[in-house]
Amino acid sequence: MNDKSIISLQDISYSYEKKVVLDHINFTIDKGSFIGLIGPNGGGKTTLIKLILGILKPASGSISLFNQPIEQFKDWRKIGFVSQKSNSFNKGFPATVFEVVSTGLTSKIGYFKFFTQKHKASIKKAIELVGMDEYVYENIGNLSGGQQQRVFIARSLVSQPELLILDEPTVGVDTENVKRFYELLHDLNRNQGITLLLVTHDTGTVTKFATDVACLNKTLHFHGKPGDYEKLSSEELSRAYGHSVNLVSHDH
Amino acid sequence: MIADLIQFDFLRNTFLTGILIGIIAPLLGTFIVVRRLSLIADGLSHVTLAGIAFGLFLEKKFTFILLPPLYSGLAFSVLGSIFIEKLRSVYKSYQEIAIPIILSGGVGLSVIFIALADGFNTELMNFLFGSASAVSQGDFITILAISILVVLIIYLFYKELFTLSFDEEYASVSGIHSKQIHLLFIILTALVIAASIQIVGVLLVSALMTLPVAASMRIAKGFKQMMFLSIAFGELAVMIGLTSGYYLNIPPGGTIVVVAILILLITIGMKKLRIRKA
Numbered sequence: 001m002n003d004k005s006i007i008s009l010q011d012i013s014y015s016y017e018k019k020v021v022l023d024h025i026n027f028t029i030d031k032g033s034f035i036g037l038i039g040p041n042g043g044g045k046t047t048l049i050k051l052i053l054g055i056l057k058p059a060s061g062s063i064s065l066f067n068q069p070i071e072q073f074k075d076w077r078k079i080g081f082v083s084q085k086s087n088s089f090n091k092g093f094p095a096t097v098f099e100v101v102s103t104g105l106t107s108k109i110g111y112f113k114f115f116t117q118k119h120k121a122s123i124k125k126a127i128e129l130v131g132m133d134e135y136v137y138e139n140i141g142n143l144s145g146g147q148q149q150r151v152f153i154a155r156s157l158v159s160q161p162e163l164l165i166l167d168e169p170t171v172g173v174d175t176e177n178v179k180r181f182y183e184l185l186h187d188l189n190r191n192q193g194i195t196l197l198l199v200t201h202d203t204g205t206v207t208k209f210a211t212d213v214a215c216l217n218k219t220l221h222f223h224g225k226p227g228d229y230e231k232l233s234s235e236e237l238s239r240a241y242g243h244s245v246n247l248v249s250h251d252h
Numbered sequence: 253m254i255a256d257l258i259q260f261d262f263l264r265n266t267f268l269t270g271i272l273i274g275i276i277a278p279l280l281g282t283f284i285v286v287r288r289l290s291l292i293a294d295g296l297s298h299v300t301l302a303g304i305a306f307g308l309f310l311e312k313k314f315t316f317i318l319l320p321p322l323y324s325g326l327a328f329s330v331l332g333s334i335f336i337e338k339l340r341s342v343y344k345s346y347q348e349i350a351i352p353i354i355l356s357g358g359v360g361l362s363v364i365f366i367a368l369a370d371g372f373n374t375e376l377m378n379f380l381f382g383s384a385s386a387v388s389q390g391d392f393i394t395i396l397a398i399s400i401l402v403v404l405i406i407y408l409f410y411k412e413l414f415t416l417s418f419d420e421e422y423a424s425v426s427g428i429h430s431k432q433i434h435l436l437f438i439i440l441t442a443l444v445i446a447a448s449i450q451i452v453g454v455l456l457v458s459a460l461m462t463l464p465v466a467a468s469m470r471i472a473k474g475f476k477q478m479m480f481l482s483i484a485f486g487e488l489a490v491m492i493g494l495t496s497g498y499y500l501n502i503p504p505g506g507t508i509v510v511v512a513i514l515i516l517l518i519t520i521g522m523k524k525l526r527i528r529k530a
Contacts, residue, residue: 055425076425076427077426081422083425086422089418090286092469093286093418094286094469094472094475094477094478095414095418095474096473098474099414099475100418103411103415103418103419105411106411106412106415106426106428107415107426107427107428109411111408111409112408114411137473138473139474155422
């Protein structure tokens with residue numbers, strides 16, 4: 001763990017019954033970085049995120065969040081999360097963009113307290129930040145998949161997190177919107193100073209935007225700069241993925 | 253009718269109770285519908301019936317016990333709601349199985365207590381289909397207390413309940429005590445069902461919780477608007493239903509539900525017209 005790291009996983013293992021999913025992982029996230037977490041299905045990416053979020057507890061090893069052991073960590077608003085399932089919400093749910101984004105402040109405000117003008121202003125600011133200000137009072141079900149995903153990012157941003165974790169957020173989003181989505185993430189990282197951990201299968205694109213790439217398949221096969229990842233041989237990639245792989249770069 | 257309302261306490265109690273349940277049933281119904289728990293209201297209403305039958309049985313067989321059926325119904329309903337939550341946590345992948353279990357359990361117990369109390373009587377019929385003359389002064393005060401409690405809790409926990417309803421996983425991850433709040437909500441539901449039964453009846457109470465919401469869902473923009481529209485529709489259905497039930501001398505439960513269905517059909521028609529115009 002270095003001075004810059006805000007998340008640190010040390011010697012982490014996790015199994016679902018007898019199946020080992022993560023095997024002695026050491027992984028750190030540095031402040032200000034944009035990490036693309038890649039790897040095959042079932043390689044343990046979502047499990048790793050659930051461990052960081054405290055949803056699962058590791059079988060062995062230790063996790064520290066913002067220099068605190070996870071067991072003592074209370075300031076969860078520092079971590080924003082956009083799940084794989086966000087987009088599979090009930091499309092008929094009659095909630096406006098404003099109402100959905102406001103749920104990002106619920107736990108920050110706390111019980112028996114109400115939204116103030118200041119909270120309402122920060123909700124509108126988060127919506128503006130993701131470029132959805134035209135749709136503040138539109139029902140979320142009427143928006144496209146890409147727009148909905150932006151709303152969920154705004155929901156995570158409204159509590160002003162220092163780290164934003166996104167678990168395959170572009171599943172079901174059309175190509176044009178995926179490109180705009182990556183540009184938004186790039187902006188959040190560069191101009192808003194938010195640290196990003198993005199789980200994705202889109203290796204070609206993430207290597208263009210991320211500052212770091214980590215490849216996970218039960219163990220951490222690679223963690224370094226995108227340029228170095230692209231230099232990996234087909235044999236090394238195939239070893240990480242467990243089957244034959246060639247890296248293809250594209251702009252979408 | 254206004255003269256009758258002034259003259260007869262029972263009629264005044266019924267109408268005031270109607271106003272209250274016209275607010276609280278659709279208010280909770282909004283959360284029930286969006287969380288896809290509509291059938292829970294049916295399950296709980298049948299458990300409430302078992303409680304009422306139990307109360308009537310005690311009243312008949314042990315005359316020294318003074319337990320109004322509303323209270324035994326309330327107790328059964330709350331216990332039933334806690335039992336539903338237990339079942340839902342046991343059958344995590346088949347949570348809906350809790351509803352037929354609780355519904356059939358409720359009907360089974362009702363049959364037993366009704367038989368032990370020597371069969372059907374008018375009072376029981378009132379609870380099945382609702383009545384325009386069933387509400388005593390004591391019952392009205394209990395229902396008023398329940399209504400104040402429900403509105404207060406929804407007001408205090410609105411943002412948590414909304415977050416939980418929209419995305420349960422996100423609510424849990426962000427540190428909201430989902431389980432406890434859900435339990436509180438389901439207990440409130442049980443109270444509202446037991447309170448509404450005297451007017452709407454066991455068999456139709458879930459309709460008052462869901463039909464106004466189904467109608468407002470078609471035209472509302474946003475959740476809050478849907479909630480207030482549902483209350484307006486619920487209130488309209490209860491008032492028209494009670495008045496027409498009084499004049500036609502029929503149980504108000506039926507007329508309330510028919511009016512609620514008419515409102516639903518009108519909103520569906522309005523939406524279609526709006527789409528065609530666009």
